Amino acid sequence: MPPVNGTFCVTVMKDRCINARMPGKCAACVEVCPYEVFAIDGAGTVRVQNYNACVGCRICAEFCPEDAIRINPAESEFLVRSPWTFPQVEEIHHKAQTGQYMLRGFGTMGYAPSFDNITVVPSQIASPAPRDKYREECNLEVVIGEETCENPIRLRYPFLFPAMSFGAVSREARMALSIGAAQTGIINNTGEGGLLRDETWLIKGYENEERTLKRWQPGGYLVVQWSTGRWGVSADYVRAGDGVEVKIGQGAKPGMGGHLLGAKVTAEIAAVRGIPVGSDALSPCRYYDVQDLEDMKRMVAFLRDVTDYKVPIFFKLGPSRPYADVRACVEAGADAISIDGLVGGTGASPAIVTQGVGIPTVALIPPSVQALKDMGVHRRVKLFVLGGMRDGLDAYKAMAMGADGVGFGAAAEIAMGCRACMACHSGRCPYGITSQDPELRARLDPEEAGDRLANFIKATAEELKILTMLSGHDDIKDLSEEDLRAMDLNTAAITGLKLIGYERRLPWWEVGQ
């Protein structure tokens, strides 16, 4: 059952609609809507059969050749009925009828503390002069594993595409992510669904397996994930990566594992994951070969040994107790840590978990950074922040708060074409990004989507560069909390940033541990 929303009004303008004028001639809206808002009857006439199912993604409007569809929010009803909103009532009915909870993809919706109430402080006369974006350079490079690895990762931009596994996303989406990373010199992470052979040469910018035709510069980095399900994992898999990520958790479902239903394990997915076709692929919530932090240290040690001490080891954390968790990752031997916030989550998850479990992204940063500082490894062990990151402004704020880089998961899917319809779990992604249906997958051209991803990353990097230079810096490593101000008390209390007007930290503030 789709998530019943009831907060949008769907209007089809009959004078424009081709089908209204010529029944049977067009049904684009019926074909693309993942929630069956539209239906076609025996006479070939399209009608709106379920207004309440609309989630406001506006995919129908995008595909309508005559611009005949309007989707408008209906917030007033939503607000006056709270807490017994239409979606809440329908969700209870759904559980009462089926005995099953709701699933959903695409992360937390609605309000959560965010970067929005933080403002950037530009440089004027009392601080180092602004840098000239046109004539002067600005260093955005981040190096991971410089002191520990033979082959450190040198990111051209401080960005990565976080783990989105084959199975959760389509083959075409995986290829696009690698092409996008290859064009921008950033990381693409395999996720836990195994490694597509094509990715190993696409990520380096080659358009053929023989690696004779280099098409995309400068080439990116592939990080292979080591997780609790260990799908498709072998010594060769581990060695194929430019880095290895030990997954502890993720924003969409911290404290939970993953579960690819047997019905979705096609021949291609089965081959990559190394399991029988149709077999359930359960990723447990914890490792069955780790019982404590000492085991985790040993795991990192043998991963370094298998890779001949050449590549960095990453850790991926869900949003829990950032200070203690980050400390544990450092003790275990991490070269880099990705911490994913409540808002994050490209993966399908129980709706109550994706909506209500974990710490908002912005609140994870101060304790994480403090943990790194307390251990004397801030800026040496790199911190990447994930979860709802949208643009160069979010990236700047996260990095001024002490992160070394950020990851774009949902934003990367949107860059490929996604309109956030939240149907990722259904397998009916209209853009072929999170679907394994050949017909839907055919809608996603990996090269075109890869180009779009590269454009998005380049534009976002430019935004980051503009902000860095207008605040008087020529290197992102020089950003600091002094470059930011909180715009309300709540944000000042969460982040420890100086409050606008007051120009000081809140007097009682200290970083949480």
Added chain:
Amino acid sequence: MSLVVDARGRDLRSVSTELKGAVAKGPVVIQEAAHLHGLAAGFRSGEVIVEGDSGDYLGVLNDGATIRVKENAGRYLADNMTRGTVIVEGDAGYGVGAYCYGGTIVVRGNAGDFTAVMNKGATIIVVGDVGDEVATYMLAGDLVIVGNAGQNLGNYLIRGHIYIGGKWESLGHNTLLAEMTQADLAKLRGYFDEYGIEADPTTFKKIVRLSEKPFYK
């Protein structure tokens, strides 16, 4: 004649570097290695003989080597192995053959809890007894237990076969006691002959999954 590597007082990187070079030349005997965890990780070929006990994660990601332990092995023996053979003359700890995709593990003594957890294709033979939650979430491969098993044997079994010669304290969710076929008997005879195990296949019982959908109770 085998090469000998003395691991006494040395760290994993130092011993491993020497071991990687030595296995290409012939069988290698490694001594005093119980303090090293993750030894012989990801080897594609060669033969490693551990004199005495081994540490945890011995032969992790093994991809073709033969590894023998003269006495006892630690936890997570041959974790995530894809090919090769690992033989332990004594006991082995928790999580023997966890996450394995292939290869063969033989433990001549007892093995701990969560042996064969998430096994995806390996053959794992335990001549003694095994602990609790053995073969949990197993997806493929064979687990042969000549002795007895603890609680929740085969819990949430997805695919694969469990053969047991002794008794079990309890069976886990999604398990079914199935008829032994001639093919099963022949397979067990083959295992026992190959690894010199004295056991009568006709006394064994076979456990398979009950349902194709183990996650819906």
